[in-house]
Amino acid sequence: MNIDSVRNGIVLDHIKAGACMEIYKYLKLDQLDCQVAIIKNAKSSKMGKKDIIKIDSPIDIDLDVLGYIDPDITVDIIKDGHLVEKKHLALPQKLVNVIHCKNPRCITTDEKQLDAIFLLSDPEKRTYRCAYCEAERKSHR
Amino acid sequence: MRHLIDITDLTVEEIDQLIATAEDIMENPAKYQDVAAHKQLATLFFEPSTRTRLSFESAMLGLGGSVLGFSSAASSSTAKGETVTDTVRTVSCYADIIAMRHPKEGAPFAASRRSQVPIINAGDGGHNHPTQTLTDLLTIHRERGSLNNFTIGFCGDLKFGRTVHSLVNALSRYTGIHFVFIAPEELKMPAYINEALRRKGLPYEETESLEDAMPRLDILYMTRVQKERFFNEADYIRLKDTYVLDPAKLQSAKADLCILHPLPRVNEIAVSVDDDPRARYFEQVRCGKFIRMALIMKLLDLKA
Ligand SMILES: [Zn+2]
Numbered sequence: 001m002n003i004d005s006v007r008n009g010i011v012l013d014h015i016k017a018g019a020c021m022e023i024y025k026y027l028k029l030d031q032l033d034c035q036v037a038i039i040k041n042a043k044s045s046k047m048g049k050k051d052i053i054k055i056d057s058p059i060d061i062d063l064d065v066l067g068y069i070d071p072d073i074t075v076d077i078i079k080d081g082h083l084v085e086k087k088h089l090a091l092p093q094k095l096v097n098v099i100h101c102k103n104p105r106c107i108t109t110d111e112k113q114l115d116a117i118f119l120l121s122d123p124e125k126r127t128y129r130c131a132y133c134e135a136e137r138k139s140h141r
Numbered sequence: 142m143r144h145l146i147d148i149t150d151l152t153v154e155e156i157d158q159l160i161a162t163a164e165d166i167m168e169n170p171a172k173y174q175d176v177a178a179h180k181q182l183a184t185l186f187f188e189p190s191t192r193t194r195l196s197f198e199s200a201m202l203g204l205g206g207s208v209l210g211f212s213s214a215a216s217s218s219t220a221k222g223e224t225v226t227d228t229v230r231t232v233s234c235y236a237d238i239i240a241m242r243h244p245k246e247g248a249p250f251a252a253s254r255r256s257q258v259p260i261i262n263a264g265d266g267g268h269n270h271p272t273q274t275l276t277d278l279l280t281i282h283r284e285r286g287s288l289n290n291f292t293i294g295f296c297g298d299l300k301f302g303r304t305v306h307s308l309v310n311a312l313s314r315y316t317g318i319h320f321v322f323i324a325p326e327e328l329k330m331p332a333y334i335n336e337a338l339r340r341k342g343l344p345y346e347e348t349e350s351l352e353d354a355m356p357r358l359d360i361l362y363m364t365r366v367q368k369e370r371f372f373n374e375a376d377y378i379r380l381k382d383t384y385v386l387d388p389a390k391l392q393s394a395k396a397d398l399c400i401l402h403p404l405p406r407v408n409e410i411a412v413s414v415d416d417d418p419r420a421r422y423f424e425q426v427r428c429g430k431f432i433r434m435a436l437i438m439k440l441l442d443l444k445a
Contacts, residue, residue, distance in 0.1 A: 105266050107245040111224050114251050132247020133268055 009034070010061060011076040012053040017041055019070065020051035026065050026098075032057065064092035068099075068128075093120050095128060103135035143440055144253040144260040148271040148307055153314050155439075159275060160282050162435035163428070165445075170203065173434065176443045177206030183236035184210035185228065186263070187243040192405065193263050193272075196426075197240040200433035204443070209236065214244075226255045233257040238441055259440040267303050273403055274307040275436065276429040281360060283428065284399040284421060290317035294354050297323075297364035297384050297409060299330040304403045305364055306334055313341055320345035321354045325380045328370060351384060356393045361386070363402040363409055363422075387411040394419065401425050 015023060020038050023029075029036050034057035044050040058077075066073055067089040075087040095118040101108045108114050108130070117131035128137045145151065151159070166173050182201040184194050189212055198208045225243065229252040232239060239256065241249050242263040249262035249269075264270040282288055293312070295305050299322055309330075312318050320338065322330045322345060329347065338345050348354050355361075366384050371377040385408060386400065402410055402422040414420050437443075 103246065105246050105268075107225065107243070107248040107251050107265075110245055111226070111251065113224065114226070130247065132250050133266075134246075 005081065006054050006056050006078045007081050008058050009054065009056045009078050010059065011055075011078060012061075012066070013050070013074045013076055014044070014047065015051035015053065015073055016070060017047070017049035017051055020053055023053060023066070023069060023073075026069060027061060029053070029055065032059065034059075062098075063087065063089060064095060065098050067092050068095055091120055091123055091126060094118070099128070099137055101130040101133060101135055102137075103130065103133050106130060106133035106135060108132050142259055144249075144256075144262075145271050145436065145440065146250050146253055146260070146262045147269050148274045148311050150271070156275070156278060156311070159432060159435045159439060160279050162438065163279050163431040164283065166203075166431050166434050172445050173204055173438075175205040176438060176445050177201060177204035177441065180204075180206040180237045180441060180443075181235065182206055182208045182210075182437065183232045183239045184208060184212070184263070185232060185239055185241045185243075186210065186212045187214045187225075187241070187248070188264075189213045190242055190264060192426075193242060194240075196272075196429045197261075197263060197433055199430050200437060203430065204434055204437060206237075206437075210240075225252050228252075229256050229260070238437060261436065261440065267301065269307065270303060271307065272429070272433055272436065273304050274311050275432045276425060277304070277308050277362075277401065277403070278311060279432045280401060280421060280425040280428045281399070283424075285359070288312070288315045291359040292319040292321060292357050293360040293362060294321040294323055294351075294358040295330075295362045295364070296351055296354075296386075297366045298328045298370060299324040299364070300328045301367075301370060302364045305362065306331070308362065309334055310337070313338060313343055318343065321358065322347045323349070323351050323354050323384075325349055325383070327372075327376065327380075328366065349383075351386070352390060352393065355390060356395070358398055359395065360399045360401060361394075363400065363406075365407055365409055381408075385409050385411060386414055388413055388417070391417065391419070 037054040039052040041049045042052050071089045071091050073089055076083050077085040097116050099118055100116045108116055118128040119131055121127050121129040184197050186194050201208050225248050233256050238259045240261045240263045243265050246266040246268035248265050249260055253260040262269055262271055285291055299305055363386055366381055368377050398419045399421045400419050
């Protein structure tokens with residue numbers, strides 16, 4: 001795979017250096033059949049070093065998951081070798097089944113079939129609260 | 142369809158309406174004695190609380206409705222491993238409204254997402270207990286004539302006391318209230334509650350001395366200081382009597398002070414205080430029934 005020439009697919013850019021494997025895991029990219037290129041420690045004028053993930057297929061990306069992990073990532077949509085859209089992310093208001101509650105007194109730790117729901121409680125501090133027990137979780141960074 | 146899971150599910154206007162309805166029921170109970178005829182309340186108590194369950198059942202019976210349910214997890218199908226969601230979906234085939242108590246935080250919220258009928262949270266672990274807060278608000282309203290402009294002291298375990306946190310949160314939506322938090326260092330109000338008051342510009346003070354605070358108080362809300370909250374026995378013994386209300390401590394109190402307690406008490410209010418006209422905690426229990434009647438009417442959209 002020539003990593004510079006995604007024809008139809010997605011490029012996740014401006015990933016904080018070292019974070020690409022975590023995103024690979026959260027987005028379940030290991031389950032894809034298409035080519036996926038992971039570039040670690042690419043040079044960046046803005047960030048010094050950054051990671052990049054290139055996916056050679058126009059898959060649906062869960063932007064909420066990505067926004068939760070790191071809202072500074074940019075998502076480039078490539079069609080016929082051209083950049084057709086650059087998506088900027090935001091912290092999602094609501095996360096469903098992305099993170100799970102760690103409060104042992106919470107009903108979701110007993111009944112695993114319940115949707116794990118978290119609501120954004122403080123955008124500045126990037127904190128979320130469990131919709132069931134209100135236990136707080138911080139965003140990744 | 143509306144549920145009551147957290148006190149903030151209700152607007153201030155809705156709480157005021159509930160209080161007005163409850164006060165009207167107290168004045169004219171006969172007017173309301175049949176408004177819930179042929180309606181059924183299920184009390185699903187996955188954890189025993191006889192006091193709260195009886196209050197709900199008495200409320201429903203007072204409206205002419207009937208009640209069914211269970212009073213501990215051992216007597217429900219949860220003992221066989223059924224989920225809260227399944228239990229509630231089943232019961233909502235029989236009942237028109239459900240009051241639910243559960244040891245796990247968030248269980249009533251989980252239930253409300255799948256229920257076909259309104260769910261009232263009757264206490265979920267150490268998390269929420271909104272009908273206790275409504276009870277407190279009705280009692281204060283009846284004692285003071287309004288929910289504005291008074292000094293309220295909270296005494297005892299302010300760190301873990303969910304009724305206290307919820308009441309402070311509810312009162313912070315009214316005006317002219319001065320909060321006094323009376324607790325030992327170990328059981329102080331959590332920082333996030335104080336922070337929320339600061340952000341709203343509401344005045345509060347913290348003290349370790351009930352005697353010092355007493356002369357300023359219009360309302361004194363007592364809570365239980367539980368032994369298991371302390372790291373060692375010595376601290377508990379040193380502190381427990383400091384936060385026991387007795388006639389001697391009441392000598393410097395205002396003549397129209399109103400003493401509240403969510404009950405049950407252990408020893409934090411001396412029995413000799415019960416006959417003092419300022420002791421209003423049994424009136425508070427009575428208010429609990431009437432505010433629950435008003436709440437059931439609201440959630441079932443019943444009119445007198
Ligand atoms: Zn939780």
